[in-house]
Amino acid sequence: MSDDVPYDDWAPIYDVWAGTAPITKRNLPFYVERLVAAEGPAVELGVGNGRIAIQAAHAGASVIGVDSSSVMLSLCRHRARDAGVGGKLTLLKADFRSFQLEEPAALVVIPFHSIGHMLTMDDKRDCLAHVYEQLRPGGRLVFDHFVFNADRARHVDGLTRLRGEYVDPDSSRDSLLWVTVRFDFRDQRMHILAISEEVDPLGQTGARRVRRMDFSWLDPDQARTLLEETGYEIESLWGCFDETPFKDDSREQIFTARKPA
Numbered sequence: 001m002s003d004d005v006p007y008d009d010w011a012p013i014y015d016v017w018a019g020t021a022p023i024t025k026r027n028l029p030f031y032v033e034r035l036v037a038a039e040g041p042a043v044e045l046g047v048g049n050g051r052i053a054i055q056a057a058h059a060g061a062s063v064i065g066v067d068s069s070s071v072m073l074s075l076c077r078h079r080a081r082d083a084g085v086g087g088k089l090t091l092l093k094a095d096f097r098s099f100q101l102e103e104p105a106a107l108v109v110i111p112f113h114s115i116g117h118m119l120t121m122d123d124k125r126d127c128l129a130h131v132y133e134q135l136r137p138g139g140r141l142v143f144d145h146f147v148f149n150a151d152r153a154r155h156v157d158g159l160t161r162l163r164g165e166y167v168d169p170d171s172s173r174d175s176l177l178w179v180t181v182r183f184d185f186r187d188q189r190m191h192i193l194a195i196s197e198e199v200d201p202l203g204q205t206g207a208r209r210v211r212r213m214d215f216s217w218l219d220p221d222q223a224r225t226l227l228e229e230t231g232y233e234i235e236s237l238w239g240c241f242d243e244t245p246f247k248d249d250s251r252e253q254i255f256t257a258r259k260p261a
């Protein structure tokens with residue numbers, strides 16, 4: 001596994017990973033609607049296997065998808081072609097902090113907590129500043145993250161739980177996916193261990209594979225500060241994908257920020 005591109009290794013379990021995260025049902029229509037409504041170039045950072053971009057393309061959007069994982073991009077390309085929307089997607093292999101567009105974007109989205117892949121505050125600031133450069137005046141950035149809850153995190157810290165039962169796309173074998181998360185409260189990081197294990201019809205376990213990933217979180221106040229420091233005007237902060245305003249007990253933070261015209 002490459003440390004720089006952990007998703008090359010995670011691609012075979014991405015469907016079960018996303019499919020067992022309840023938030024993906026709510027974030028999908030939210031981002032599809034925005035990508036379709038964009039009046040100009042629309043970019044998804046961390047396009048992954050095209051879970052969102054392909055639906056948006058079906059609904060009429062043209063999407064530029066940026067991702068650093070060539071394996072995820074290849075999955076996206078094949079899925080888009082199979083879905084008959086290959087021509088609506090432009091895929092760029094690049095980092096969130098250095099992608100280059102031919103034309104400034106009207107909209108950049110960073111769905112499904114993916115800003116958390118920027119592990120330090122400096123990484124996150126560099127990412128937001130770079131997106132700002134790639135937006136046209138009046139262009140918008142939309143991103144989301146979960147709201148970190150220290151009590152909940154202490155409760156699950158280090159526990160292993162069954163995330164899903166699935167058929168491995170490479171071996172076609174029944175498999176289990178176990179996940180353990182360890183929290184680094186000081187540095188706002190999570191170390192995620194995902195263990196996949198094949199199971200035969202008699203219940204005997206076979207090949208096991210361990211995948212690791214570091215991830216990070218940010219508080220709404222930190223996100224607000226980073227956006228203001230990098231020049232954005234914050235248009236809205238929602239606490240849910242149904243556009244409910246953010247409240248103290250919200251579990252999600254969804255920012256829409258604008259580059260001044």
Ligand SMILES: C[S@@+](CC[C@H](N)C(=O)[O-])C[C@H]1O[C@@H](n2cnc3c(N)ncnc32)[C@H](O)[C@@H]1O
Pocket residue numbers: 007008018044045046047048049050051052066067068069072094095096097111112114117
């Ligand atoms: C959680 S997945 C999200 C995929 C898709 N947006 C979705 O909602 O299903 C995050 C994606 O971001 C990509 N990624 C992570 N860090 C990145 C970086 N620094 N630059 C570009 N892509 C990155 C990963 O390769 C992965 O495909």
